[in-house]
Amino acid sequence: MSMRRALSMRGAAMASCRGFLGAGPSATSSTTQQDFDVVVFGGGMIGSALACLLKQSPLTSELKVAVVDRNAPSSPSSSIADLPQVPDIRVSTLTPSTLALIDRVGADWAIHPTRSASFHDMQVWDQTASRKHMRFSGSGEGPLGRVVENEVIKSALQRRAQELGCEYASGGVKEVLAPRPRVGITREAGDDDDLCDRPSVVFEDGRVLSAPLLVGADGSESIVAKSAGIRYEGRAYGQRAVTCTVDVSRPFATAFQRFLPTGPIALLPVRGGRGNIVWSTTPEHARRLESLGARDFAAEAMEALTVEGGPVPSSSSSSRGGGGWESALASRASALLGLRGGASPPAAFEDPPEVVSVAGGRQRSFPLASKHALTYCQRGVVLVGDAAHRIHPLAGQGVNIGFGDCELLVTTIQEALWSGQDFSANLTLEKYAAERRNKNGAMIRSLDAVRALYQSESPYVEAARSFGMDLINGFGPLKQVFVGFASSNAAAADIRSP
């Protein structure tokens, strides 16, 4: 019933059900309707990466691809403008597999050493004075990852996608018309999977873009997911992340992350020998931090990053006066997190560089939330990137799992084309959806487990927290949280203090 209504409401936009095979602007329509094979809604990092991958891969390169965004893309012809001297505050840590993908599609401009900063180690430690920490190192030649400004990644991918023949359509979007999910178990005759369910995008100026497959790459407030009736599970963390670019006392090549009871603070290297701070904390604290001057903020950040009490000898459970219950608790927490303990060669603790001052613009804060779509596909609609999952920034994985989505989606579409199957049918998309949702779900659960451990108010967890690094020292799923499940060339070394 509601299905019927939804269909009839789609009205004129849906008038032409077939005809994309004739590709190109359809002259028959009174409105200016254009038909494509794939419409990617959202031309951010993920949407543009998907567009590049589609046009770059065998079989899918023959598809006609459009990218829709409210903002106009970087023009491929524009001379490469010099980047601003101080890097933008929105940056992403890219894992080796993401770097390989960017290189493969020919957008390596973005990850050139002059436009990005590499890090070879990652150091994670907690707020206790014990200097328990863990360090991950890149093995072999490659770095563990690179930090690149979102704008740089985005514009490189946008320019490349256009070079490869994707059409960008920008402007205000009036509505997204997507087939609604089927309700209940009622089936009307002819109401089958392949019913004329061709999604389309209607611009405010009357332009209509339509394709058998609409990809939602429009970020965490996805209107594609909304119009397709895809729902989310998740939670607001009740936290905000304060971020800014900072001047530091020396160049560095380590990604630092320290866990404080209020949340983690990260110091990442960015181009030009500067640093980027992402500081997750309570909303009140975030507001106060935002109001601080450049030097005062730097001083507070420095304090947050500095080991309390200076160098302290190794702490064991006995030196903390811990009884059997403490270690029992720790091992329970370990079991909970699915960790194995294990001794490894120790690596020295590296003191982070001194944070001198906020550079460029002021520090700004963003709300933190975790959100996971209950399904990634729905009759001609499929989600990638933040539209499918928004995760805590503590491990810097957000955009990387989005790139992973793109890779599997393109492979899945290729397989459908290879088999002469409808790439927009649920039969095809469900394979992508199930596999990615599983993988990303595991990441989200690991992140939640780490976060819960550090942010619980429970005295028991508080006690376990002092063993925090012992817990993290296990090479379990948590290693993946930090280094990225995709970076196979990363070797981890866990450490206790000297």
Added chain:
Amino acid sequence: MLLARGCGIATASRRAGMWCARRLLASEANKGTGATMSGSSSVDPREIEKFAKRANEWWDTGGTYGPLHRLNYARSPFIRMAACDHYGLNAEQRRPLESLSVVEVGCGGGILSESLAAMGAKVTAIDAAEESIEVAREHLKRNKVVPDGRLSYVATTGEALASENRRFDVVVSSEVVEHVVDPPSFCRTLAELCKPGGLVVMSTINRTVWSYSLAIVAAERILGMAPRGAHDWNQFVTPDELTIMCEDAGLGLTAVSGMRWSLPKNQFELSRDTSVNYIAAFSKAGDRGAGE
């Protein structure tokens, strides 16, 4: 590569089963075929009725014929590769079969027909069940993969089409030979529909203990994946029997591959294992000459 491997396996086991197979075929032929619709047709009316009753279910991918949709992920790539190999085409294009005429005998609701047309072929798809052809035509109007004018359906039999002297570059018959009354005669009809130097591709279910447990017991009785009574295990054809029947019809085996259910992917994939589902390509002797 995959094709070549499969082929090796087939030839190895071929000779061993040859005698057995011939004897079995002879005894089947003696059973008599009183149920034939017309003297010259291998169609079994009871089978046609069975499919006609369920014609409206062809495109319900979650229903009765779901496995056939998922079988496309194995049989379509096989046909794509076999045809490209045979005719020297580049399989890595989106629609590599554009230069070929294809007939699909026993197309049902058109699940495979649309795939073949999506790969570019000019497809004539036929089925003896009018109801299925109706469903197939309806679906074609709404489909999103077939280029205009590349697929047409006719409610007829292979024999009737052959008697009209229609000949094709590629003849496809998937999951049909196990349902016909007279398999040897059916193979001769397929050979007849094929141009000299052309290609015939058939897929079916092997007659092994495995296929009994998987296709009959598990699929029909336990999982309800196939309608109960959809298959008669005694009618299943082994790769050796199929090879012999085709040889007798003037077709030489060029490649064979198993099609195995992959649980994690929830679809079929090509494999070396021919013990349950398999697909085979045969070439017809003769000079290919110029196209139709």
